[in-house]
Amino acid sequence: MTRTLPLRSALAVLVTFLVAAPVASARPDDTARLQFVWPASGTVTARFGEWRGSHRHNGIDIGMLRTLRLRAVLPGVVKRTGYASGYDGYGKVVLIDLPGPYTALYAHLSSVRVRPGQRVRKGQRIGLAGCTGSCSGTHLHFEVERQGVPVDPLRFLR
DSSP states (O other), X not given: OOOOOOXXXXXXXXXXXXXXXXXXXXXXXXXXXXOBOOSSSSEEEEOTXXXXXXXXXXXXXXXXXXXXXXXXXXXXXXXXXXXXXXXXXXOEEEEEEOSTTEEEEEEEEEEEOOOTTOEEOTTXXXXXXXXXXXXXXXEEXXXXXXXXXXXXXXXXXX
């Protein structure tokens, strides 16, 4: 006896598949070569790829009890800072172009200590964690993109 899905369930599966945002894999040689420092001290409270209602979490959240310094994970050039269009709900952000095709996004900052066009060193202080935008407590939302497609930041963090 074969079992078939009801039409409504089959459509839900199809729609989920079609609207899911693409996810890139970090190239294995990149994960070995690009050793990130942790962007903040704290506990990972949300992981990459978890579903939140109707959208997937494209980064990790690092929770902390108080505002802490945030660090550049690699050397790079600051692309954008502050409240940025296209990043609704993220509050104050810092975007850094990293080596190769990678970009790092830091979100929900209470203050920003860098400016667009500035070169940063690995481990350099770039701002303070906070709770700006849509959030429920002090934390850092951290994303990595490879050519504009989200990748799991934990693959680079040791």
